[in-house]
Structure formats: C-alpha cells, structure tokens
Amino acid sequence: MNIEALYNLYSQHYLVDTDTRNIRKNTIFFALKGANFNGNKFAEEALSKGALYCVVDEEKYKTSESIIVVDDVLKTLQELSNFHRKKLNIPIISLTGSNGKTTTKELINIVLKEKFITNATKGNLNNHIGVPLTLLSMTPKTEIGIVEMGANHHKEIAFLSTIAEPDYGYITNFGKAHLEGFGSVEGVIEAKSELYDFLISNHKKIFVNQYDPIQVEKTKNANVIFLENSISFVSASPNVNVRLNAINIQTNLIGKYNYNNIACAITIGKYFGISDEKIKKAIESYISENNRSQVLKIGSNDVVLDAYNANPTSMRAALESFDQQLSNGKNKVVILGDMFELGDTSNKEHQEIVDLSNSLSFQKVFLIGEHFYQTDIESNNLKFSNFENFKDYLIQYDINDSNILIKGSRGMALERTLNFLN
Template sequence: MSIEDLHNLFKKCSGVSTDSRNTGKDELFFSLKGPNFNGNKYAKKAIESGAKYAVVDEKEFAIDERYILVKNCLESLQELSNYHRNKLKVKVIGITGSNGKTTSKELINSVLKTNFKTSYTTGNLNNHIGVPLTLLKITSETEIAIIEMGANHIGEIALLSEICNPDFGYITNFGKAHLEGFGSEEGVIKGKKELYDYIKRKKGLIFQNNDDHKQIKCVGDYQNVFCFGKSNGDIKYLVKSVNPEIEIKVNETLINSSLFGDHNVENIMAAVAIGKYFKIDLEKIKIGIEDYISSNNRSQIIKKGSNKIMLDAYNANPSSMYAAIKFFENFSEKNKILILGDMFELGKDSKKYHQEIAEYCRLIKDTKIFLVGELFCNTTRFKEFNYSENIDNLISKGDLSKIKKSCLFIKGSRGLKLEKLMDNI
C-alpha cells in the first residue's frame, strides 16, 4: 500500500495506537516489534478493542480487509508521519540538546500559544516512535508545532530531522549526557549538531544562544539565524535574580518565572527570543513565561511543612549536576541539604565522573550532603557525607524525617525515583 493510500485511511481514524492494551475506538493500530515482543500478534486484539485498521508486516496476520499489510510497520509509521507533516501548512520547530529540552519546549509552547494554535511533544515522546506519533497529532488547525528530539547515539537526530522536517532548529546545549551511547563529549556535539546540519541543508532558520561558544561554533558562518544573549544578539537581556526564582529584564519588561537556577535562564530566553521572532508582543511573552509551572520532577519548588524543597529529579549528567550544585552553593539560605543521586548512561568513565562530583561537593560549605546510589557508593567515601545504596536504604535510616526548617536540593537520574523521598521529608 502506498503512503498516500495509508494516509487516506489514517484520516478516517480517530488517532494512532501502538499498544493493543489501550487502543481506542476507530484508531489506526501499528504492529511494532521489540526485542521481546511482536506487535503483529496483538493486531487482532487491537481490532477487537475497537481499532478501525491494524497495520501489520507479516502476511499471516493480514486476515481480512481491516489489516493493512506493509513491508515494515515502524518505517511505515515514520513515513506516514512525514507525509502527514508535509501535507499540512504548519511551521515546525525542532528542539534537541543535552539538558533542558523538555523545559524549553514547554516554555516555547507556553509563549507561542498566546498568539498561535500550537501542537507539541507531550511526555517523553521524543524518539523514533514518539516523534512520528507526535506529528500524527498535528491537525489542519495547527499553526506551529514544537517537536522535541532525543538521542543517545550518532545518527538518531539526523533520522528524526528527516521525519519531522523542521523549518526552525534550536539546540539547548551540548553536555556530558548519554556518553555511553555517544562515546565522548565530541560525539554528543556531533550527534546533536545533526539538527543544525539538516536546517542548513534546508536553508531554514536557527535560533542561537550567543552566550554558548559551542553553539556558535556549530552554527559557523551560516547566516539565517536569530540570536539572543546577555550583551549581543537580536534579543538582549539582563538577569536580575536567580535566588531562587528567576527574574529577567528584556528591554524595560521584567519577566518573573517560577523556575530556579542559572541553567533555566537560557531555557526562558530561548522562549522569549522565539516569541519575538514570531512577532508576539513582549507583554504576551511575559504572560506565557509567568504562567508556566514546571511538573514531572523538573525544576520544581515545593513547600513541605517548614522545609523548602527544590526538586530536579528527572534526569542528571555531569554537566547538569555541576550547574545545579553551583547554583545551590551560592543560594542564600540557612540549613542547606543537598541530596544527589547517581547519573546513568555515562559509559566507561562513570566512576570517574561520580568521584569528581563527590570531590567537588567537599568544597561546599555549610551544607549537609547525601549521596544516593550504587555508583556514588562505589567511589572513595568521605566521612562527612551520608551514603545510601538506594532510596529505600536512605529512608530506612530515618534521617529525612528529622529535617526541619531547611532548604533541600534533590537531583539525580530518573531511574532512582528520588521524588519518592518527598513522602519522608
């Protein structure tokens, strides 16, 4: 079946599903495969659950006209989403980076939706399956789509760029994330830069942070850019405060955010710059930024009893960890407590990075420090720190329940589920 014919069937459906357990009425089901499952075996269940059609790639499962036989279900899903995106007159902004992708995407959407009908990546649908599913949610009413693209290997951003065909690109930063897959920080830069390489070939527009020398180097002499920076750019700004919430001055307008930390200043300014590029009034941009409340354990400030808790436990790597520690180190509060969890996917140098973080923490004054996870526990231990192999071990010690009138910063990789500590503070 041609992609055009498949798209005509898609238009008759209420949506797309890849999980037969929650397939809705009149949806188009794709029988994707994984290391331990074959989606073709669940196509019949999807039809019985209400799917209008099921796309399969093994002939034996195409038992009647409701089953659409293709060569490869994943490739067909990707091709369908690309065809759908290109059929619609929608501007697409592609976003990637080592840290801050999701926060930037949500801030950009919060700003753009003050003036446009937008569609954007929800949850963590930012991979070779999630990006197509996001594109297929774009409707004829959508004016701007903000698509987040994640990767942990070279070549993945290139593929996602081909699928979503962005008109605009923004890379939040290049850091020491997913080193296990990329191999090195140079590999991270090469992999993330694939978005800018695509934009350049297409002659699209790049949003550039003029305070990031790595970004400037990647953009090179490409001319179709819109820049922001503290002293140089199309949009210039002044940081008034990051203690703890951020306050930024753009022209004569003060913008306050519920986000904390220096690392979020650039996330906010990217949204401001993109809003200005699309000719949104600065007062509307201010509303978009100030209305945004972070969730999902990202840059959240939570008041619990007599304690103030800064929770940033969705992801962690050496770059984001150092940024968080430096912010908290300069934070003007008494009774400070820093709880750091393991950083995952760092490859062969994982122990070295955890050791360096621990040694850096020894320089912090007037702060009680807890290190959580097997990776931190396998480093050289310092007597002034509290070590726990996992959160259950930390909770069982009973130290958290004794914390009163303190300011806590919690940071670590998602797999540790550090947010569970909240119930015990």
C-alpha cells in the same frame, strides 16, 4: 498498501495509537514490536476497543479486513509521519541538546500559544517512535509544530531530522550526557550538531545563543537568529527573574541555568510576532512538573525535586545554583542519585560531583547508587549503595526544616524520597 492509501485512512480522523491500554475511538493502531512484546498480538483487541484499522507486519495476525499488513510497522509509522509533515506545510521548530530540551520546548509552546494553534512533543517522546507520533498528533488546524529530538548515539538526530524536516532549530547546549554512546563531549557536539547540518544543507534558520562559542562556530555559515539582546538576567533567588526591554518577568523556574531556556522562548516568541506583554503572561504562567525542577513544600522542608534526569553538566549546574540560593535560615541538604550512561568516565565524573558538593555550603550530602557508593566522601556526608538502604535511614532519622535538592537519573526514581520526608 502504499503510504498514500494509508494516509487517506489516517486523514479521516488524524488519530494514531500504539498502546491498547490507551486506545481512542476511530484511531489507527500501529502494532509496534519491542524486546519483550509483540504488538501484532493485540490487533484484534485494538479493534474491539474502537480502533478503525490496525497496521501489523505478520500475516498470521490479519484476521479482519480492518487489519493492514506491511513489511515493517515502525518504518511505516515513520514514513506516514513524514508524508503527513509534508502535507501539513506548516513551520516546524525542532530542538535538541544535552540539558533543558523539555523545559525549553514547553516554554516555546506556551509562548507561541498566545497567538497560534500549536502542537508540541508530549513529555519526552523525542526518539524514533516519539517524533513520528508527535508529527501524527498534528492536524490541519495546527499552525506551528514544536518537535523535541533526543539521542544517545550518532546519526539519531540526523535521522529524526529527515522525518520532521524542521524549518527552524535550536540546540540548548552541549554537555556531558550519554557519554557511553557518544564517547566524549566532542562526540556529543558532533551528534547534536546533526540538527545544524540538516538545517544548513536545507537553507533553514537556526536560533543561536551568541554567548556559546561552540554554537557560534558551528553555525558561522548558517542563516542564524541570535537570542534577543533586549533580554537580561536579573536574579535567581530563588526563582529566575528576567527583564525584557522594560518589562520584568518573574518566572516559576529555579536556577540560573534556566535563563537560556527562557531567553530562547522569548526570542522565538518575538520572532513570530508575540507581544512583550503576552510573552510575560505566558512565561509567568508556566510551572514545571514531572519531577523537573519542581518546588515543593513537604512538611517543614522546602524541596527542589529535579529527579527526571541527570548528567555531569546538569548535576553541576543544579548544585551551584542551589548553593547560591537564599537559605532562609534553613540547612541545605542535597540528595544525589547515580548518573547513568557515562561509560568509562563514570567513576571520574561521579567523584568530581562529590568533590564539588564538598566544596559548597551544604550541611549534608546523601549519595545514592552503586556509582556514588564507590566515591570518596567527607565524614559529614553519607552514601548508600541503593535506595532501599537510604529509605531505611530516612525512616529512622527525620530530615526537618531544611532546603533540600533531590537530583538523579531517571532510573534512580528519587521522587520516592518525598514519601519519607516530614
């Protein structure tokens, strides 16, 4: 079956699923394969749960006329999403960067929703599977699409750009993330700039933070839209407060590092004709979740939970921001988990974070994970080779009446700490 014929089936309901645990009625099930699973085996189950069609790439699983055999399910999913993107003929905004992608995407989405029917990447479905699924979740009713792109190797952003074919793009920043795959910060810049390369070669527009010299240099020959100069930073104690012209916007986000994320959303909102008042309403309504800079009250403790991801750049920004926040008379306690995918630089980067922590005004620093366990620490701080050992400590020694920052890579799952705080 060719893509156009498959698209005719898809366009009956504009539904696609890849997991039989969450099958929707009238969907098309794409039987993806992974290192430890073969989606082909679940084709009949998908049909029994309400799927209209299944796409497989092994002939032996074609047990029904509703099961379509292709050469490669993943490639077909990607081709279908690009075919659909062309049919939609709507503005697509893509963004990438080392830190802040998801928060920026959510802010852009909530602002544009004040005027348009939007569809944005769910969570962090931003890879070679997530981007196609994001595009295929859009319908003819969608007026603007917002597509987040992630990568840990070269050429990934370039490939995702050919699928999404964005009209606008934004790179949040270039930081020390996925160094194992990119090799160096220079490698990060080169890889993330693949989005710039696509937009420039296709004569599209780029939103640029004019205060980032790397972004300015990379886009000097591009059609750029600079961040609004009518936006100013007011304070971040504890929440970020910005001013848009004469309007004060008090956000629910913490950390001065979120200022650029907010400024980008405001700029894109104004570009698409959203009024200052509606931008204020939208941004003030946004509350971070999913372990991303969440502010929580746990017993007598005020907790900043930022345990979704971590790299040296975001870790440094979080520590410096936490240090600058008002203490309200409480101790400041930092709980840090290992940063992953740093390759040969791992020991150096973890030690630098420890040294930074020692130089700031924290009463206690807890370091968790094999990488942090190899670092040299000051006597008033503690390190644990794994979370279980840290948990045993927490059970025995309560942390009370403190401001607590919890940050680490996703694999550390430091949100588990909340279960042991009073």
